[in-house]
Amino acid sequence: xxxxxxxxxxTEAGVSKWTVIRAFTPGASITEASRAKVLEAAERLNYRxxxxxxxxxxxxxxxxxxxxxDFANPHKLPFLEKLTAALQAEGLVTMLININQHxxxxxxxxxxxxxxxxxxxxxxxAFRDEMLTDHKLGRGGPPMFVLARDSQIEGVxxxxxxxxxxxxxxxxxxxxxxxxxxxxxxxxxxxSTALGRRRAFxxxxxxxxxxxxxxxSAERYSAEAGAQxxxxxxxxxxxxxxxxxxxxxxxxxxxxxxDVARSEFGLRVPKDLAIVGFDNAAPAASPAYGLTxxxxxxxxxxxxxxxxxxxxAPRETVNFxxxxxxxxxx
Amino acid sequence: xxxxxxxxxxTEAGVSKWTVIRAFTPGASITEASRAKVLEAAERLNYRxxxxxxxxxxxxxxxxxxxxxDFANPHKLPFLEKLTAALQAEGLVTMLININQHxxxxxxxxxxxxxxxxxxxxxxxAFRDEMLTDHKLGRGGPPMFVLARDSQIEGVxxxxxxxxxxxxxxxxxxxxxxxxxxxxxxxxxxxSTALGRRRAFxxxxxxxxxxxxxxxSAERYSAEAGAQxxxxxxxxxxxxxxxxxxxxxxxxxxxxxxDVARSEFGLRVPKDLAIVGFDNAAPAASPAYGLTxxxxxxxxxxxxxxxxxxxxAPRETVNFxxxxxxxxxx
DNA sequence: ATAGATTTTGCTACCGGTAGCAAACGTGCA
DNA sequence: TGCACGTTTGCTACCGGTAGCAAAATCTAT
Numbered sequence: 001x002x003x004x005x006x007x008x009x010x011t012e013a014g015v016s017k018w019t020v021i022r023a024f025t026p027g028a029s030i031t032e033a034s035r036a037k038v039l040e041a042a043e044r045l046n047y048r049x050x051x052x053x054x055x056x057x058x059x060x061x062x063x064x065x066x067x068x069x070d071f072a073n074p075h076k077l078p079f080l081e082k083l084t085a086a087l088q089a090e091g092l093v094t095m096l097i098n099i100n101q102h103x104x105x106x107x108x109x110x111x112x113x114x115x116x117x118x119x120x121x122x123x124x125x126a127f128r129d130e131m132l133t134d135h136k137l138g139r140g141g142p143p144m145f146v147l148a149r150d151s152q153i154e155g156v157x158x159x160x161x162x163x164x165x166x167x168x169x170x171x172x173x174x175x176x177x178x179x180x181x182x183x184x185x186x187x188x189x190x191x192s193t194a195l196g197r198r199r200a201f202x203x204x205x206x207x208x209x210x211x212x213x214x215x216x217s218a219e220r221y222s223a224e225a226g227a228q229x230x231x232x233x234x235x236x237x238x239x240x241x242x243x244x245x246x247x248x249x250x251x252x253x254x255x256x257x258x259d260v261a262r263s264e265f266g267l268r269v270p271k272d273l274a275i276v277g278f279d280n281a282a283p284a285a286s287p288a289y290g291l292t293x294x295x296x297x298x299x300x301x302x303x304x305x306x307x308x309x310x311x312x313a314p315r316e317t318v319n320f321x322x323x324x325x326x327x328x329x330x
Numbered sequence: 331x332x333x334x335x336x337x338x339x340x341t342e343a344g345v346s347k348w349t350v351i352r353a354f355t356p357g358a359s360i361t362e363a364s365r366a367k368v369l370e371a372a373e374r375l376n377y378r379x380x381x382x383x384x385x386x387x388x389x390x391x392x393x394x395x396x397x398x399x400d401f402a403n404p405h406k407l408p409f410l411e412k413l414t415a416a417l418q419a420e421g422l423v424t425m426l427i428n429i430n431q432h433x434x435x436x437x438x439x440x441x442x443x444x445x446x447x448x449x450x451x452x453x454x455x456a457f458r459d460e461m462l463t464d465h466k467l468g469r470g471g472p473p474m475f476v477l478a479r480d481s482q483i484e485g486v487x488x489x490x491x492x493x494x495x496x497x498x499x500x501x502x503x504x505x506x507x508x509x510x511x512x513x514x515x516x517x518x519x520x521x522s523t524a525l526g527r528r529r530a531f532x533x534x535x536x537x538x539x540x541x542x543x544x545x546x547s548a549e550r551y552s553a554e555a556g557a558q559x560x561x562x563x564x565x566x567x568x569x570x571x572x573x574x575x576x577x578x579x580x581x582x583x584x585x586x587x588x589d590v591a592r593s594e595f596g597l598r599v600p601k602d603l604a605i606v607g608f609d610n611a612a613p614a615a616s617p618a619y620g621l622t623x624x625x626x627x628x629x630x631x632x633x634x635x636x637x638x639x640x641x642x643a644p645r646e647t648v649n650f651x652x653x654x655x656x657x658x659x660x
Numbered sequence: 661a662t663a664g665a666t667t668t669t670g671c672t673a674c675c676g677g678t679a680g681c682a683a684a685c686g687t688g689c690a
Numbered sequence: 691t692g693c694a695c696g697t698t699t700g701c702t703a704c705c706g707g708t709a710g711c712a713a714a715a716t717c718t719a720t
Contacts, residue, residue: 003470005706016670021707029668046470051444052391053707056382057675066426071411074404074612081401084428093441096396096426098414111423114381140333140376223612255616263617282404282553286585287593288618335676346700351677359698383677387705 004045013041024049055116064092064309065112065142069099069125072222073252075281076124079148079298083123086302090310092118099125106131113141119309122156124148126188132156143315147305148296150196151317159304161296162319167200169324170276170294174245175208177330179274183214183243185229185253187221197249197278214243218253226256234265244274245330251277251284251293258289258329274330290328297322334375343371354379385446394422394639395442395472399429399455402552403582405611406454409478409628413453416632420640422448429455436461443471449639452486454478456518462486473645477635478626480526481647489634491626492649497530499654500606500624504575505538507660509604513544513573515559515583517551527579527608544573548583556586564595574604575660581607581614581623588619588659604660620658627652 010017015034022028023038041047055061064087070076084094095117097108105127112120119142132144132153144156151158174182182205186198202213216233218225226248234242248254254277261267261275269275277284280295297320304320307313340347345364352358353368371377385391394417400406414424425447427438435457442450449472462474462483474486481488504512512535516528532543546563548555556578564572578584584607591597591605599605607614610625627650634650637643 007706017707018670019668022669025708031668034668048440048444050386050446050706051441052382052386052446053675053705055675056380056386056677056706057708059675061382063425071407072612074407077401077404077407080426081428084426085430085432088428088433093445094426094428095393096410096414096424098411098418098424100415102415103418110378111381114378115423116380116382141378223616255613255618259616259618282402283585283613286553286589286618288585288589288616337676347677348700349698352699355678361698364698380676383675383705385705386676386707387678389705 003050004042004047005050006047009038009042009045009047012045013038059116061116061118062092063095063115063117065095065097065108065115065117065120067097067099067105067108067120067122067125070221071098072220072224073124073250073279073281074283075251075279078282079302080123082298082302083121083147083305086306090306092309109141109144117142120144121305121309122146122149129153143309145305145308145315147301157308157315157317159301159308159318160320161294161301161322163196164200165319165321166278166294166324167197167204170247171201171204171208173292173324173326174247174274174276174330177274179245179330180209180211181214181243181245182211183216183233183246185226185246185248185257186215186217187225187249187253188217188219197247201247218256221250221252223252223256223259226253227260228256229253230257230260231264234261234267242273245270245276246273247276247278249278251279251281251291253277254291254293254329255281255283255289258291270328270330276330280325284325284327292327292330293325295322295325296320333380334372334377335380336377339368339372339375339377342375343367389446391446391448392422393425393445393447395425395427395438395445395447395450397427397429397435397438397450397452397455400551401428402550402554403454403580403609403611404613405581405609408612409632410453412628412632413451413477413635416636420636422639439471439474447472450474451635451639452476452479459483473639475635475638475645477631487638487645487647489631489638489648490650491624491631491652493526494530495649495651496608496624496654497527497534500577501531501534501538503622503654503656504577504604504606504660507604509575509660510539510541511544511573511575512541513546513563513576515556515576515578515587516545516547517555517579517583518547518549527577531577548586551580551582553582553586553589556583557590558586559583560587560590561594564591564597572603575600575606576603577606577608579608581609581611581621583607584621584623584659585611585613585619588621600658600660606660610655614655614657622657622660623655625652625655626650 006017006020009020020038022030023035087094146158184198184201205211205213216229218229254275258275261273267273277291277293280293283289284291284293300320304318308315336347336350339350350368352360353365417424476488514528514531535541535543546559548559584605588605591603597603607621607623610623613619614621614623630650634648638645
């Protein structure tokens with residue numbers, strides 16, 4: 001049984017298909033009598049308008065592609081929740097695209113473009129700038145935005161949390177607490193400049209105390225990778241030579257690092273090793289971790305993204321200020 | 331600058347638009363010469379086919395709506411990762427729909443239907459059966475599937491993890507460990523029958539020892555809600571009257587319960603109170619929790635869902651067997 | 661009753677592809 | 691050279707809507 005079309009309903013109701021359309025268009029010029037007649041016929045035939053056809057005619061799909069590559073970060077889930085809710089509140093639908101080895105940004109952007117999405121949001125994905133600048137992906141396609149990550153790319157505005165301000169606040173807190181031998185754990189080395197946190201943290205200690213940062217890097221942004229990186233460092237360096245505070249590029253890494261420090265090396269956090277994360281993911285608040293971390297203003301960021309997508313705000317990079325969440329770990 | 335259409339490319343290349351289409355259709359009847367000519371013209375005009383128009387003509391969008399309402403459960407993220415990856419591997423795209431107070435199942439299903447999705451997956455969402463049975467949503471629309479939850483609804487097959495088998499395994503383990511006073515924490519009371527775990531757990535103890543289950547329920551499926559439910563119970567019941575093992579409907583609840591038991595009531599887990607979860611979410615493996623839990627066979631479930639969507643397998647309810655993951659907490 | 665204004669309805673053309681048939685083309689063989 | 695045959699190309703019709711104009715119907719005022 002095929003679905004009924006406006007034409008079918010029109011025949012059933014004894015009017016033209018344009019009258020049917022009008023009955024379903026709020027504010028259209030139509031008499032109550034015809035509207036009622038049409039709606040009744042539509043009900044009988046179980047008619048539901050075809051949004052695909054509408055999108056084709058109006059060239060607006062009200063679909064937004066959201067690219068994600070980092071499903072190991074628990075912080076992504078509530079963020080994604082807010083993003084989808086906000087999009088839906090504006091009548092937009094989320095096309096969730098999983099970027100991985102089998103499905104690159106190029107794939108994703110090409111596909112989203114051909115599906116005529118209204119916008120493409122790179123939600124914290126790790127990409128090389130060349131990919132977007134070299135490639136012809138930019139021209140003529142839907143507007144692109146980078147959310148929760150930096151972007152230096154012309155024409156691709158970023159909506160992110162100001163790393164310099166955040167790191168300054170974190171650094172100040174650590175300095176006051178008396179930590180003097182800082183370490184930094186980055187995820188996915190080649191792309192870690194993406195967040196600017198490493199750079200800012202390094203610069204902070206350089207300026208404040210003239211000390212050199214101990215750097216380590218995890219394979220990916222996940223608790224397991226963070227655990228492994230911490231394990232490598234701790235088993236390599238003698239207790240007396242170790243850092244006294246470890247800043248992790250995000251909470252996922254910090255959870256892994258804290259687990260290893262405590263359970264495999266018997267270190268007390270923060271007494272033997274203080275740990276700081278970034279994102280304020282849910283487990284950070286748990287007494288099991290009590291992780292000092294930095295909370296991104298996700299509500300503001302989501303709102304800003306939506307405003308740009310809908311052209312209610314200029315499409316240019318914006319940085320928001322988050323807030324330090326001090327807990328037991330540092 | 332508008333996007334180029336097949337007609338534009340045709341004019342540019344000096345052929346008809348059907349020849350252009352053929353140049354982009356694998357296996358179509360076309361000479362190498364024309365194909366080259368067309369591809370070159372297409373390149374010049376930066377032509378990209380419009381999948382919306384194709385979908386309209388072929389009535390296949392290769393889009394699958396995935397409904398989620400439970401973003402507080404960390405288990406959802408890796409599961410969603412697998413699901414999207416598997417869909418993408420089959421050329422399907424995920425329309426992620428966030429079910430919440432402002433956007434009901436009815437909204438979501440109506441919208442997805444009008445967008446002509448190829449299938450709708452209710453991914454662990456809590457819905458009342460009447461909603462799907464009463465409503466005309468079923469008829470004529472895309473096929474619907476329930477993933478990671480039970481479904482008694484005619485025509486809406488479920489792909490889930492066998493609760494009876496799972497609970498039997500968990501129960502057997504707890505019995506062997508010597509626990510005798512079991513408690514169960516459900517999420518979202520009105521819908522908790524959805525998972526069948528409570529029922530199975532109750533029946534298990536009834537049959538095995540003839541003991542009555544102590545039941546508590548959380549407002550939602552989240553760590554916070556689990557914490558609150560545990561707090562209510564522990565502060566109400568004197569230490570000597572308490573249960574000795576608490577089975578939580580999912581890990582999110584278990585994390586909250588364990589946090590409260592340890593940090594607010596000073597209980598040792600599992601000595602004073604053993605705790606069991608369900609899902610084997612990432613933090614369960616962390617030494618900070620060491621949660622004994624049950625792992626759903628997500629890979630199998632995803633594969634089964636895809637097979638049903640693509641009609642490679644009969645569209646009927648299937649139950650898979652997961653496996654018990656024993657850790658320190660019980 | 662009638663002219664004029666206003667509302668309602670129907671129409672053509674279009675969005676950008678696909679399906680499948682018919683005509684044009686090229687080739688091999690008698 | 692002519693014909694049959696297979697391949698390539700172009701065509702009409704269609705998918706299910708929208709835009710905006712023209713015709714028809716209704717309303718208002720004289």
